[in-house]
Amino acid sequence: MRLAELSERSGVSTATIKYYLREGLLAPGRQINTTTAEYDEEHLRRLRLVRAMIQVGRVPVATVREVLRHVDDDSLGRTIRLGAALWALPQIPEPDTEDEYVRAAHGETEQLLDTLGWSNAKALVTISPAYRSLVVAVAALRRLGYDWSPELLTSYARLMHQAAVLDLDFMETHPTEAEKVEVAVLGAVLVQPMLQALHRLAQEEESARRYGFE
Amino acid sequence: MRLAELSERSGVSTATIKYYLREGLLAPGRQINTTTAEYDEEHLRRLRLVRAMIQVGRVPVATVREVLRHVDDDSLGRTIRLGAALWALPQIPEPDTEDEYVRAAHGETEQLLDTLGWSNAKALVTISPAYRSLVVAVAALRRLGYDWSPELLTSYARLMHQAAVLDLDFMETHPTEAEKVEVAVLGAVLVQPMLQALHRLAQEEESARRYGFE
Numbered sequence: 213m214r215l216a217e218l219s220e221r222s223g224v225s226t227a228t229i230k231y232y233l234r235e236g237l238l239a240p241g242r243q244i245n246t247t248t249a250e251y252d253e254e255h256l257r258r259l260r261l262v263r264a265m266i267q268v269g270r271v272p273v274a275t276v277r278e279v280l281r282h283v284d285d286d287s288l289g290r291t292i293r294l295g296a297a298l299w300a301l302p303q304i305p306e307p308d309t310e311d312e313y314v315r316a317a318h319g320e321t322e323q324l325l326d327t328l329g330w331s332n333a334k335a336l337v338t339i340s341p342a343y344r345s346l347v348v349a350v351a352a353l354r355r356l357g358y359d360w361s362p363e364l365l366t367s368y369a370r371l372m373h374q375a376a377v378l379d380l381d382f383m384e385t386h387p388t389e390a391e392k393v394e395v396a397v398l399g400a401v402l403v404q405p406m407l408q409a410l411h412r413l414a415q416e417e418e419s420a421r422r423y424g425f426e
Numbered sequence: 427m428r429l430a431e432l433s434e435r436s437g438v439s440t441a442t443i444k445y446y447l448r449e450g451l452l453a454p455g456r457q458i459n460t461t462t463a464e465y466d467e468e469h470l471r472r473l474r475l476v477r478a479m480i481q482v483g484r485v486p487v488a489t490v491r492e493v494l495r496h497v498d499d500d501s502l503g504r505t506i507r508l509g510a511a512l513w514a515l516p517q518i519p520e521p522d523t524e525d526e527y528v529r530a531a532h533g534e535t536e537q538l539l540d541t542l543g544w545s546n547a548k549a550l551v552t553i554s555p556a557y558r559s560l561v562v563a564v565a566a567l568r569r570l571g572y573d574w575s576p577e578l579l580t581s582y583a584r585l586m587h588q589a590a591v592l593d594l595d596f597m598e599t600h601p602t603e604a605e606k607v608e609v610a611v612l613g614a615v616l617v618q619p620m621l622q623a624l625h626r627l628a629q630e631e632e633s634a635r636r637y638g639f640e
Contacts, residue, residue, distance in 0.1 A: 223569055260570045268566050290637040295630060332634030333627050342626035349620035352482055355437060356474045358612060360596070367592055368617075369624045371585050376628035378581055380636060382574070398572060403582075404622055406563035410583045411621070412556035412614075413547050414590035416509060420546030422594060423504040 215241075218251045222259045229259065235273055237262045237280065261394050269401035271301060283393045290389070295340075297397050307348045317351035320362070327366055328373070375407070429455075432465045436473045443473065449487055451476045451494065475608050483615035485515060497607045504603070509554075511611050521562045531565035534576070541580055542587070589621070 219226045232238040238258055241249030258280075265271040265279065282288070282296040307314045321343065325334045337343045353360060379399055386392050433440045446452040452472055455463030472494075479485040479493065496502070496510040521528045535557065539548045551557045567574060593613055600606050 257571075264566075264570050268570075289639060291630070291633045291639050294633055298626070298629075330627070330631040332639075333631040335634075335639075336630055340627065340630060342623055342630060346620065346623035346627060349616070349623050352478075353616050353620065356478050356482075356612065356616065357471075358609075358616060364592060364596060368589060368621060369628065371589050371592075372621060372624040373628040373632065375582060375585050375625055376632040378578060378585075379629060380632050382578060395572075398570065400626075402563070402567050402570065402572060404625075406560065406567065407582060407586060407621075407625070408618055409556055409560035409563050410586040411589055411618075412512070413544070413554065413560060414583065414587040415512075415593060416505070416550055416554060416556060417544040417547040418587065418590045418594050419505045419508055420549075425503060425505055425546075425549075 213251050213256075214248065215251065218255060218259065222256055222263065224259055224263055232259070232262055235277070237273070237276055257391070257394060261398055264398050264401050265301075268405075269301070271401070275301065279397060283390070283397060286389060290392070293393055294396050295336075297393055298400050301397075301400060307344060307351065311351065313351040313355045314347060317347045317354060320350055320354075320365075321347050324362065324365055324369060327362070328369055379403070427465050427470075428462065429465070432469060432473065435470055436477065438473055438477055446473070446476055449491070451487070451490055471605065471608060475612055478612050478615050479515075482619075483515070485615070489515065493611060497604070497611060500603060504606070507607055508610050509550075511607055512614050515611075515614060521558060521565065525565065527565040527569045528561060531561045531568060534564055534568075534579075535561050538576065538579055538583060541576070542583055593617070 213221070215226055215229060218224075219229055222229075224232075229238065233240060238255060241251040241255065243249050261283075262276060262280075265276045266273070271279070279297050279301060282293060285293060285296070288296060307317075309315065309318075322334070322337070325331075325337075333340070333343065350365075379396075383392050383395050383399070386395050427435070429440055429443060432438075433443055436443075438446075443452065447454060452469060455465040455469065457463050475497075476490060476494075479490045480487070485493070493511050493515060496507060499507060499510070502510060521531075523529065523532075536548065536551070539545075539551075547554070547557065564579075593610075597606050597609050597613070600609050
């Protein structure tokens with residue numbers, strides 16, 4: 213397809229597509245003559261991914277480039293390739309290990325992983341930004357006097373594991389390895405706002421069921 | 427307790443507490459003499475709530491004031507009071523109803539609520555920001571060519587309903603109506619980052635179980 217059609221099918225303006233081409237976020241089309249290039253379905257898919265990260269996820273261009281480098285690196289095994297792509301997305305800073313709440317949260321989080329039997333996640337604690345984010349979130353809850361029991365945390369974690377099974381089952385419906393990694397990155401950016409909205413809506417539904425509207 | 431103790435127990439500096447007092451986010455203590463005021467457990471709880479919104483949730487001061495007005499309004503029934511407090515938190519703008527993806531997403535979202543039997547949530551569609559957020563999220567997915575089936579969306583929604591049941595069960599363990607509303611607002615700010623971290627960690631665990639680390 214030509215640039216105009218690529219623009220129409222992706223909903224991205226031709227000016228923005230040219231910008232992405234210049235920034236190396238999109239591979240050049242196949243040059244037909246000096247002024248015209250031909251694009252294919254792979255360009256369209258990549259363009260959607262870039263757009264999702266930049267427009268929906270507000271990910272900076274340099275970070276998008278780094279994520280794509282991992283997405284395209286088929287020398288990596290799938291778990292590491294998925295991890296590397298997701299880990300390049302914006303993350304929270306390293307928690308302060310001098311802080312007493314952070315230290316307690318480390319202990320509580322490791323205990324949680326043991327209870328859940330998440331031995332693989334436990335093997336990744338020193339490198340996983342997700343683990344780090346969880347420690348920070350647990351420390352914030354405790355510092356603010358939010359007295360969740362370990363059992364409640366375990367119950368939430370089990371629900372999120374079911375969500376992860378749905379995520380990966382959906383990812384596996386995609387034929388190629390590149391598409392699988394792309395859909396995982398897209399999901400990391402797009403699925404979270406949807407889950408959050410579903411969660412709030414479910415709270416309203418459940419609240420109205422229990423207490424009515426009075 | 428005196429200001430110094432309130433500061434120590436809350437982890438909020440005395441200068442910041444004085445700022446919250448001036449801004450009307452915290453009720454004045456009981457004046458003992460011209461220079462000393464006495465604070466109680468209710469001040470401590472309120473201070474933690476304000477701190478969570480401002481420091482963790484990055485909620486602007488004017489919005490915090492509005493949320494607190496709803497938290498303190500016991501003329502409202504619980505569902506509406508919870509809703510009004512949560513709805514005052516920062517929200518996404520109104521979706522563009524001229525957009526074809528937004529119109530399709532409205533249809534798809536109403537269909538979802540029917541499938542789920544969430545009749546209460548459906549009664550709130552015209553006023554609920556959660557519904558609006560969901561429409562925007564669905565439209566974004568579709569615009570980017572993310573081909574989730576309605577069944578998959580329903581499965582995610584059922585998981586989020588289970589999370590909402592945990593939320594409200596936890597809320598109900600708190601004795602007074604004011605504490606219940608406070609814990610719900612605190613949860614809206616703090617629980618989402620924790621669920622997101624648990625979700626990512628669960629993806630890593632599940633990915634490693636399926637594909638190993640190679």
